[in-house]
Amino acid sequence: MEEHIRRLVAERRAEDPQPDDPFRGLYLSEEAVDRILAAAPERPGVPVASPRLKACERAADRAERDGQRLRLRELAAVVGLSDLDVDLLLVALAADLDPRFEQLFGYLNDDVTRRRPSAAVALALCGAALSAAGARARLLSGPLVTGCLLALEDSDRPLPGRALRVPDRVVGHLLGDDTPDPALTAVLVDPPDVLWGDPAPLGRALRSGVLLAYLREPATGSARILAGEALRAAGHDVVGLDLDRLAGERDAPGLVAIAVREARLRRAGIVAGPVTAVADRPALLRELRADPQPVLLFGDTAWDPVWTERPPVVVDVPASTAAERSGLWQDALEGALPGAEIRQATAQFRLSPEQVARAARAARAQAALGPDRRLTGAHLQSGARAENGSALDRLARRVDPAVGWADLVLPDPVLLSLQELAMRARHRERVLGDWAMRPGAGRGHGVAALFAGDSGTGKTMSAEVVAKELGLDLYVVDLATVVDKYVGETEKNLERIFTAASGVNGVLLFDEADAVFGRRSEVKDAHDRYANIESAYLLQRMETFDGLVVLATNLRANIDEAFTRRLDVIVDFPLPDPEHRALLWDRCLGRLMERAPDLDLDFLGRAFELAGGGIRSAAVTAAYLAAEDGTPVTMTHLVTAVQREYRKLGRLTLESEFGPYWSTLTAARHAPSHGP
Secondary structure (H helix, E strand, C coil): CHHHHHHHHHHHHHHCCCCCCCCECCECCHHHHHHHHHCCCCCCCCCCCCHHHHHHHHHHHHHHHCCCCCHHHHHHHHHCCCHHHHHHHHHHHHHHHCCHHHHHHHHHCCCCCCCCCEHHHHHHHCCCCCCCHHHHHHHHCCHHHHCCCCEECCCCCCHHHCEEECCHHHHHHHCCCCCCCHHHCCCEECCCCCCCCCCHHHHHHHHCCCCEEEEECCCCCCHHHHHHHHHHHCCCEEEEEEHHHHHCCCCHHHHHHHHHHHHHHCCEEEEEECHHHHCCCHHHHHHCCCCCCCEEEEECCCCCCCCCCCCCEEEECCCCCHHHHHHHHHHHHCCCCCHHHHHHHHCCCCCCHHHHHHHHHHHHHHHCCCCCCCCCHHHHHHHHHCCCCCCHHHCEEEECCCCCHHHCCCCHHHHHHHHHHHHHHHHHHHHHHHCCCCCCCCCCCCEEEEEEECCCCCHHHHHHHHHHHHCCEEEEECHHHCCCCCCCHHHHHHHHHHHHHHCCCEEEEECCHHHCCECCCCCCCHHHHHHHHHHHHHHHHHHHCCCEEEEEECCHHHECHHHHHHCCEEEEECCCCHHHHHHHHHHHHCCCCCECCCCCHHHHHHHCCCCHHHHHHHHHHHHHHHHHHCCCECHHHHHHHHHHHHHHHCCCCCHHHHHHHHHHHHHHHHCCCCCC
């Protein structure tokens, strides 16, 4: 390069009438204008064959034979650079490697402020003419430009005066640095360090020359892991691209071009997904073409031919089995817990292999907060719940379960049904997935239950207990955000909820479910027809749902029979009998509030026919009355609270019910208020 520049400088000096002018390059004298007008059109020069260049090439040949890596030659082969392209790249690169060239380019540009080679200077150094269409095309649309290896700056200038610049990432690569371009930091994803699945078939396809593949992944599979392993098996590095993040970037097309360049520089394959994030912008997917490096796209939907012009190899990623996920947990935890305890704590979670690895790391971090740093099953469940996205939080109310089996006061048959529900949810992946006990028709791996009973009989609390038993969050759907008077909007709202819930390990509770899961009726008008369409949609959606859903209703008879057939467990919640009511009074009063010695909980259970919700409400009212009096809670407080609960419910207050406490209640009515 230096020899070429010396020759070109000598030619310029020979034609320069004022080489010593200190203002040269900052103005044009009359003589300079006349000289420009009298000059003949530029003719391409003929590069001088340099003995030093030939010696350098011979040394490079020997290094290649010895197994050394020659990055310039690799890059030329991968991108398809011609000899002229390589020369232009080296000219543009010179000033980044040797500061002397900055000043020399200022002289050759006839402008000391412009220290990068112009297109005219670069072509002259390479022995090409500005009037040569082929040479101009290499600068305007050749692989140097389309591959982001060379940038032409000053777009408002004519081509001869535009400066050539090699991006810092390309300079660093040629010098041996493989740090990715900082512009990609926000959208790059490191390949998961997890071994799972069989990458051999895809690896063979890549070795045979396949350049585009689409991996369709299920909820518990990982296309990213399988694609990364297949690329490494085929001898490629991996560039992971998160299309969710890319879709939110301002210059997404520019980042795609930089990612393609990164893959070519590192001789890597691109693993990009999920494609649904940019499905409405197919131009981005078409630009993800890194020939001769492979591109592996992935998503959870079928391939759409609109996305790219060439058809891909379509690979169905298998779902991970319960046994595989258990093994992944054990590997990630390195024997910190017995396998049986791991299975008991995590069997109910539908996680992909890479989610298992992240959840295990989160569990270890959570355990580090404890005084003894001992890992437990509860830490594993906490780590698994950390993988839940936030989409469902915007559509339903999340409840962190805080009650357990000991807090439930229910008949034994009801408790057995609830325990069966928890058992089904815990083992559904093994039974419905591994053992395929619900085959065909695209049926999901979900478990559905109906909780039916009067208000206050414990339906919502039971759903919370089941969620706590499974280590899951409870999501209560607010029907006010679901039901819409406009045709078709209710189905759209429900679809958003089910879609968000499919990516969450939780219990989905539809309270007052008969509002949306009601019986279909005979079609007499358009309203009936659309109501039946809504029910038919829900029937189909329940069939394909993979999660745990509980429908709670006060009116079981209003639930359509077709929904009942699709339910796995139906639990009828009866009103409590006197024995259970007395026990409920004891539980609702808690263990922290001081009680007077005269409390007769058996009387309360026998005398007042209240559901659990009413008893809980009355107990809270009694606690407020005791707090106001500054005394332990007494029977006067309790019967007064019952009387006020009756008033809320619209029930009559009868002397026969209150028995010996009727006079106490009457006296309390006429007592002066203690408040201000």
